[in-house]
Amino acid sequence: MENNLKAAAIHRFSGWLGLIMTLLILIYTVSSHLGSITHVILLCILFLPVYLHFLIARGLVKRKKWAKYASIAMAFFMLLGFPIGTVLGIFLFIYSKWDYEEAVTQ
Known part of the structure; x- marks a missing residue:
């Protein structure tokens, strides 16, 4: 499973x-x-x-650049929510390492 999909699952x-x-x-x-x-x-x-969270998850599935940065920002705020938010925030930081590509629309 790709990192963007793992991050999207955490956001969902x-x-x-x-x-x-x-x-x-x-x-x-x-x-x-x-x-x-x-x-x-x-x-x-x-x-x-x-x-x-649902909006960012949708963007991550489509590999949008803004969703990657929004996910990192949301992960930063989630670190304050000890203990569950902290664990989920750390995983979001780990899974934020992926190359974005704008979705090709036809």
Whole structure:
């Protein structure tokens, strides 16, 4: 398996993990009647990295240059999420070593 596909799989895993966590927070917020505007803003902020992980994974599969650099940037921020984020961030740094080629469209 190529390194860009391994990095894409890690981003998809991180995206699904973040989506599950965001949905659990949403369920908790609704069930405890804490539906204030701050909780809605918090959920929007939590959903942003989820979207970015899926977007970067899609770019990595297509071997886009921007996705490689976005993956490295996201890996840097993931290092702060000890212990799972740190491990996934290290693997993303390892798998960021691949030569990009723009996808040929016909």
